[in-house]
Amino acid sequence: MSVYQCSVCGHIELKGIPEKCLVCRAPQSAFQEAPDALKRAADPANPTEAEQKHIPKIVVVPDCGLLDNCTDVHIKVGEIPHVMTPEHYISYIDAYINEDFISRIWLSPAGCNAAAGLHLKASSGKFTAIEHCNQHGNWIAEVEL
Ligand SMILES: [Fe+2]
Structure with missing residues (x-):
């Protein structure tokens, strides 16, 4: 399992970085890999x-x-x-x-x-x-x- 986190709203994606955050609509660039999140x-x-x-x-x-x-x-x-x-x-x-x-x-x-x-x-x-x-x-x- 991978962990990617939106730096705007904290939302976590488990498969990859989406085009936009599915919770707050922040752009792809707001996501970072966050294995410790x-x-x-x-x-x-x-x-x-x-x-x-x-x-x-x-x-x-x-x-x-x-x-x-x-x-x-x-x-x-x-x-x-x-x-x-x-x-x-x-x-x-x-x-x-x-x-x-x-x-x-x-x-x-x-x-x-x-x-x-x-x-x-x-x-x-x-x-x-x-x-x-x-x-x-x-x-x-x-x-x-
Ligand atoms: Fe608590």
Whole structure:
């Protein structure tokens, strides 16, 4: 997996540099390779408390309750729920199918918990969530649908 980051809005692309940032429309030149921009558990079998508060937890619901032929994904940050205060909060969650960016979900600390849901057309493939904490950076998790 490659990691390229938009220097304007922080958006991360996983396959290559797009013509324009898919979130903020900044030009190609705003992207830089950023291998250290994503955080994971140093030891996945024994995550630290900080890691447990930041690594997205993805729950796949194969049968959508709203639409036919729809796969739901519920994303919460993290195993220990992250706080949502004006000083410390999850500002967005970016979502990817097979490493192609599909959605950014903005979260306001005033009105949102550190969680989001999406209704996917895809019923198979790799789903990736990258959350951004305003104090602790970008954390990634992946699941097979
Ligand atoms: Fe945090």
